[in-house]
Amino acid sequence: MEFDVNHIIELIPELNTAFLQTLYMISVGLLVAVIFGLPIGILIFVTDKGLFLQNRFVNQIVGFIVNMIRSIPFIILLVALIPLTIKLTGSTIGPKAASVPLSVAAIPFFARLVETSLRKIEYGVIEAAIAAGGTPWMIIKDVLLPEAKSGIISGITITVVSLVGTSAMAGVVGGGGIGDLAIRFGYYRYDDTIMITTVVILIVLVQLIQIIGDKIAKAVNK
Amino acid sequence: MININHLSKVYQTKKGEVSGVNNVSLTINEGEIYGIVGYSGAGKSSLVRCINLLERPTKGNITVDGVDLTKLKSEKLRQARLKIGMIFQHFNLVSQKTVFENIAFSLKAAKVPSNQIASRVEELLAMVGLSDKRDVYPGQLSGGQKQRVGIARALANDPKVLLCDEATSALDPTTTKSILQLLKKINKEMNITIVLITHEMDVVKEICHRMAIMQAGKVVEEGDVYEIFASPKNELTREFISSVISFDLPAHVLEKVTGTLVKVIFKGEIAGESIISDMVQKFKVKGNFLHGSIDYIQDAPLGIFVMELNGEKNEVSKAIQYIENRSAHVEVIKDGI
Numbered sequence: 162m163e164f165d166v167n168h169i170i171e172l173i174p175e176l177n178t179a180f181l182q183t184l185y186m187i188s189v190g191l192l193v194a195v196i197f198g199l200p201i202g203i204l205i206f207v208t209d210k211g212l213f214l215q216n217r218f219v220n221q222i223v224g225f226i227v228n229m230i231r232s233i234p235f236i237i238l239l240v241a242l243i244p245l246t247i248k249l250t251g252s253t254i255g256p257k258a259a260s261v262p263l264s265v266a267a268i269p270f271f272a273r274l275v276e277t278s279l280r281k282i283e284y285g286v287i288e289a290a291i292a293a294g295g296t297p298w299m300i301i302k303d304v305l306l307p308e309a310k311s312g313i314i315s316g317i318t319i320t321v322v323s324l325v326g327t328s329a330m331a332g333v334v335g336g337g338g339i340g341d342l343a344i345r346f347g348y349y350r351y352d353d354t355i356m357i358t359t360v361v362i363l364i365v366l367v368q369l370i371q372i373i374g375d376k377i378a379k380a381v382n383k
Numbered sequence: 384m385i386n387i388n389h390l391s392k393v394y395q396t397k398k399g400e401v402s403g404v405n406n407v408s409l410t411i412n413e414g415e416i417y418g419i420v421g422y423s424g425a426g427k428s429s430l431v432r433c434i435n436l437l438e439r440p441t442k443g444n445i446t447v448d449g450v451d452l453t454k455l456k457s458e459k460l461r462q463a464r465l466k467i468g469m470i471f472q473h474f475n476l477v478s479q480k481t482v483f484e485n486i487a488f489s490l491k492a493a494k495v496p497s498n499q500i501a502s503r504v505e506e507l508l509a510m511v512g513l514s515d516k517r518d519v520y521p522g523q524l525s526g527g528q529k530q531r532v533g534i535a536r537a538l539a540n541d542p543k544v545l546l547c548d549e550a551t552s553a554l555d556p557t558t559t560k561s562i563l564q565l566l567k568k569i570n571k572e573m574n575i576t577i578v579l580i581t582h583e584m585d586v587v588k589e590i591c592h593r594m595a596i597m598q599a600g601k602v603v604e605e606g607d608v609y610e611i612f613a614s615p616k617n618e619l620t621r622e623f624i625s626s627v628i629s630f631d632l633p634a635h636v637l638e639k640v641t642g643t644l645v646k647v648i649f650k651g652e653i654a655g656e657s658i659i660s661d662m663v664q665k666f667k668v669k670g671n672f673l674h675g676s677i678d679y680i681q682d683a684p685l686g687i688f689v690m691e692l693n694g695e696k697n698e699v700s701k702a703i704q705y706i707e708n709r710s711a712h713v714e715v716i717k718d719g720i
Binding site for chain 2: 283285286288289290291292293294295296299303304307308310382383
């Protein structure tokens with residue numbers, strides 16, 4: 162195994178592009194996950210038995226779809242979603258295309274995390290809001306979301322970290338990003354320097370995300 | 384104000400049906416403080432939750448202020464709940480919202496125009512004595528202060544009824560007293576009907592006008608608090624009363640008793656009269672007090688004394704008759720002869 166500092170300097174432009182591509186994929190994935198996953202997580206929670214919008218039918222259908230997507234290995238989802246990817250982005254390679262399956266996988270993942278953090282809310286608080294005559298929308302907005310805020314932020318952190326991992330996998334199909342770089346150079350060309358550098362970048366990235374996420378989650382908790 | 388008619392609540396569990404409330408009928412009058420007492424699992428919590436339909440009764444119905452709540456659909460029911468305040472054992476405040484926001488929630492639910500919310504919240508805070516805590520989070524408050532916020536939230540929309548679910552059970556005795564005083568004040572000044580469930584007889588003795596005792600989902604005794612304290616009929620009621628007014632005599636005292644052991648109960652004004660000393664002068668009996676006290680229930684005196692009467696059988700029974708004639712109640716615990 163060789164590690165060549167000059168080689169890294171040579172590859173800085175490549176690393177830079179890859180890093181930005183990874184950030185792009187994570188950002189899109191996270192954005193879509195929050196936009197769709199948050200309401201889905203809330204929907205699963207409030208339609209559950211004993212809750213104020215109890216609806217067995219909706220609850221089970223949504224729950225089933227979420228479980229189904231979550232049970233498909235990402236690499237298969239990547240291939241299976243090619244038609245959708247082409248429809249949305251007109252391509253199957255590059256970070257933009259890879260964002261589609263990444264987002265699709267992140268939605269149910271985040272939705273379950275949202276649901277879990279909602280479940281941690283003391284039921285009495287919800288009961289009090291119902292007794293006070295709150296509408297379902299008010300209870301969601303003024304009780305559920307504030308009370309689960311810290312947990313949801315932790316959920317976002319976990320989702321971002323998971324996106325770092327899955328976005329690296331997108332490299333297998335030419336998705337771009339740090340993972341792609343690692344595969345093209347590190348794996349196919351036996352370039353240890355690139356392999357080590359990319360792994361180190363990923364480790365640092367994940368650590369940073371976790372530290373920042375924990376800090377925010379703690380800061381918002383009153 | 385509140386009519387509970389043949390109400391039953393059955394829970395479906397994995398182990399089968401569990402009865403929470405079993406055919407309970409109660410009438411709670413406007414402006415009174417009504418206590419529902421029982422051990423945990425007696426069904427009092429289910430019963431109070433049926434009043435604002437947090438739990439839907441399996442059978443029977445509930446009318447509050449003339450409206451049958453069991454017949455209301457969601458939006459109408461929500462409107463009805465605005466006029467039924469509720470406070471809880473664990474306060475149930477939104478921890479991530481300030482005191483102000485917690486109280487404002489109720490007002491927003493009633494669609495109070497936003498420019499009136501601030502002044503109304505401040506009014507409520509002044510009433511519960513927390514004006515300086517407007518912008519703090521519940522985590523920074525003591526238990527008593529949290530309950531005051533709960534009360535302010537419950538009273539935001541001028542309800543006709545306030546339901547209290549073990550509202551003082553998580554508080555220390557001093558704080559409990561101050562919360563009870565506040566409830567009393569609310570009841571008097573705003574003429575709000577209060578339904579209070581508790582396992583503490585102290586609470587009932589302190590503020591309730593009428594009460595019901597529940598066991599296994601049923602009401603076993605019901606009536607005026609003073610009357611129930613003076614002459615409880617049910618075994619469970621006696622047990623509850625003995626937790627606040629106890630006349631158990633130590634065994635070694637009982638052993639020495641040779642005469643007739645009686646419990647004399649004076650209700651109301653006569654508690655202050657000299658019935659016993661008159662009796663001792665009139666009859667050839669000796670009286671010996673073993674235990675006794677005058678308790679004030681709703682500010683009305685209730686005197687209960689345990690005494691030993693010594694003398695001839697005839698004189699003793701005449702003496703007992705005399706006390707009874709002067710409208711005190713005598714219970715013979717042990718006949719000495």
